[in-house]
Amino acid sequence: MNWITNFVRPKLQAFVGKKEVPDNLWETCPKCSQMLLKRELENNSFVCKHCDHHFRISAKQRLSFFLGNNFMVMDTPKVKADPLKFKDNKKYSDRLKEAQKKNSTYDSVIVASGTIEKKKVTVAIFDFNFMGGSMGMAAGEAIVTACNYARNNNLPLIIFSSSGGARMQEGILSLMQMPRTVIAVNSLSKTNLPFISVLTDPTTGGVSASFAMLGDIIIAEKDATIGFAGSRVIEETIKEKLPQNFQKSEYLIEKGMIDIVVHRKELNKKISDIIEFLT
Amino acid sequence: MQNFLDFEKPLLDIQSKMEELRHLKDNSENIANELSNLQEKFDKKLSEIYKELTPFQKVKVCRHQDRPKFDDLVSKIFDKSEYLSGDRLFADDTSLKGCLAKIGNKKFLVIGNDKGKDIDSRVKNNFGMAKPEGYRKAQRLFNIASKFNLPIVTFIDTPGAFPGVEAEDRGQSEAIATSIKKSLMVRSPIFSFVVGEGGSGGAVAMGMGNKVVMLEHSIYSVISPEGCASILWRSINHSEKAAENLKLTAQDLLDLEVIDEIIKEPIGGAHRNVNETCDLIKDCLERITEEFENMTPEEIILHREKKYLEIGNKFMEN
Numbered sequence: 001m002n003w004i005t006n007f008v009r010p011k012l013q014a015f016v017g018k019k020e021v022p023d024n025l026w027e028t029c030p031k032c033s034q035m036l037l038k039r040e041l042e043n044n045s046f047v048c049k050h051c052d053h054h055f056r057i058s059a060k061q062r063l064s065f066f067l068g069n070n071f072m073v074m075d076t077p078k079v080k081a082d083p084l085k086f087k088d089n090k091k092y093s094d095r096l097k098e099a100q101k102k103n104s105t106y107d108s109v110i111v112a113s114g115t116i117e118k119k120k121v122t123v124a125i126f127d128f129n130f131m132g133g134s135m136g137m138a139a140g141e142a143i144v145t146a147c148n149y150a151r152n153n154n155l156p157l158i159i160f161s162s163s164g165g166a167r168m169q170e171g172i173l174s175l176m177q178m179p180r181t182v183i184a185v186n187s188l189s190k191t192n193l194p195f196i197s198v199l200t201d202p203t204t205g206g207v208s209a210s211f212a213m214l215g216d217i218i219i220a221e222k223d224a225t226i227g228f229a230g231s232r233v234i235e236e237t238i239k240e241k242l243p244q245n246f247q248k249s250e251y252l253i254e255k256g257m258i259d260i261v262v263h264r265k266e267l268n269k270k271i272s273d274i275i276e277f278l279t
Numbered sequence: 280m281q282n283f284l285d286f287e288k289p290l291l292d293i294q295s296k297m298e299e300l301r302h303l304k305d306n307s308e309n310i311a312n313e314l315s316n317l318q319e320k321f322d323k324k325l326s327e328i329y330k331e332l333t334p335f336q337k338v339k340v341c342r343h344q345d346r347p348k349f350d351d352l353v354s355k356i357f358d359k360s361e362y363l364s365g366d367r368l369f370a371d372d373t374s375l376k377g378c379l380a381k382i383g384n385k386k387f388l389v390i391g392n393d394k395g396k397d398i399d400s401r402v403k404n405n406f407g408m409a410k411p412e413g414y415r416k417a418q419r420l421f422n423i424a425s426k427f428n429l430p431i432v433t434f435i436d437t438p439g440a441f442p443g444v445e446a447e448d449r450g451q452s453e454a455i456a457t458s459i460k461k462s463l464m465v466r467s468p469i470f471s472f473v474v475g476e477g478g479s480g481g482a483v484a485m486g487m488g489n490k491v492v493m494l495e496h497s498i499y500s501v502i503s504p505e506g507c508a509s510i511l512w513r514s515i516n517h518s519e520k521a522a523e524n525l526k527l528t529a530q531d532l533l534d535l536e537v538i539d540e541i542i543k544e545p546i547g548g549a550h551r552n553v554n555e556t557c558d559l560i561k562d563c564l565e566r567i568t569e570e571f572e573n574m575t576p577e578e579i580i581l582h583r584e585k586k587y588l589e590i591g592n593k594f595m596e597n
Contacts, residue, residue: 077596079591079594084526088517137594140591170501172526175479175480175483176537178459179483180587183463205480206479208452209480212452213450214456214457228452234442246444246447247447256450257452
């Protein structure tokens with residue numbers, strides 16, 4: 001810092017006005033490193049046109065890809081913030097507020113109803129951008145809400161998971177969302193309403209080890225990482241290199257863990273077809 | 280010789296002195312007096328230390344290698360038992376055991392983790408970390424209990440489900456999810472006892488009790504303090520802070536209304552008196568079994584579902 005930066009720059013800025021920096025127009029594909037025009041990428045459902053890499057997308061983007069403009073977002077029960085008064089380097093309540101501000105959503109799961117190819121459905125979508133899509137009390141309540149709505153209105157249920165697992169900052173209360181969400185989806189198995197579980201990148205931990213693996217039909221989006229333990233933890237435990245493609249959708253279908261692997265652009269059609277078969 | 284934990288150093292010092300005195304083989308009154316003084320000091324210190332264990336000290340106590348293990352619990356609580364094995368699909372996972380068991384005329388089906396007692400059994404039992412075949416064996420036993428109307432007792436003591444390639448390949452997630460689902464559908468009552476380490480999803484898979492009871496110094500957590508510290512603090516050195524923040528002690532869980540009851544451990548922890556610990560568990564089991572004797576299967580299932588759906592209610596905004 002010297003007097004020029006301290007004095008001249010603010011004056012200059014006040015004079016010419018703050019420079020508008022346009023959002024970066026380009027995105028680099030993390031898989032093939034090709035440069036992609038952002039607008040083009042968006043028009044291509046956030047799939048790399050060179051290598052077919054599926055970018056992670058927000059719950060809101062997912063919602064509009066899936067239900068277009070015609071949907072109703074539901075209110076889900078609110079939680080008194082930070083039941084454990086959890087604090088690491090930062091307070092959990094602050095982290096939560098930050099995430100809410102950044103994503104303009106209440107928590108990691110959005111619940112909505114709408115139509116897909118003229119079929120009415122209930123949908124719950126995890127947002128990985130919201131604290132890693134972690135499942136705490138609010139997310140658990142959202143899944144319960146979605147299941148109740150589907151059951152009361154006789155609608156198929158589709159849950160798009162994208163989550164690192166249970167939210168550590170809510171401790172045992174987040175762990176207890178595993179049985180709570182299992183009870184919720186289980187209540188549909190007493191009806192003839194389909195529950196389609198769509199696993200997107202990444203679905204791991206307490207989410208994959210609860211309702212997400214209990215779908216009547218389990219679809220994995222292409223290229224997603226799906227598993228119980230994180231690959232780093234496994235590598236540290238067994239101290240050897242992991243198999244190629246380990247925990248990827250294409251690996252899981254070979255192991256018999258899921259029904260179908262689907263490209264993002266074909267997802268709507270596939271889900272609609274399955275609903276058609278089951279209802 | 281007992282295995283002392285790091286914070287039990289004052290006890291180790293007293294014990295060493297006592298052993299030195301005993302070594303003298305001197306029967307004089309002086310020595311006898313000194314020995315009884317030391318014993319008194321030891322007992323006092325022991326109860327002092329155990330009265331105020333920190334969460335991380337409890338983590339160490341609940342992992343103590345001499346803590347009662349599955350075979351101890353079965354042989355000391357029940358009069359008769361018949362071990363059952365295998366998942367009928369792949370293998371028998373000895374980290375998760377099961378048996379038919381009786382107290383007097385009362386019949387039970389018992390399922391529990393077994394961390395192992397010595398190096399060989401610990402390695403064989405994968406340190407208590409079950410693989411999918413373990414959870415699928417549990418599911419098979421849940422079905423037997425449901426069919427023959429046997430109350431289920433689960434003893435939980437696991438660091439968590441095994442994180443490994445073969446476990447993933449055989450569907451660790453599905454195995455845990457289905458265990459939770461199937462245990463919630465069991466037509467007989469389930470009584471879950473966290474006797475040591477209640478580690479994450481691996482514990483939940485066996486912990487869907489109509490009653491969940493914890494031993495005084497056991498823990499139940501979404502993640503190990505070490506795992507939490509390495510993710511949130513980026514260093515395992517912060518495990519102690521993580522243990523405090525996670526609210527993982529039996530006392531915390533009772534406050535949060537996640538568990539129903541705490542069984543007080545003998546002074547100095549369950550590992551210092553396995554027989555007494557088992558007696559206390561037995562008393563509790565006999566008492567809570569009675570509460571469910573006149574309930575129908577439908578009422579039992581509903582009781583369980585309601586219990587879990589209500590967890591966390593006090594933290595919801597109205």
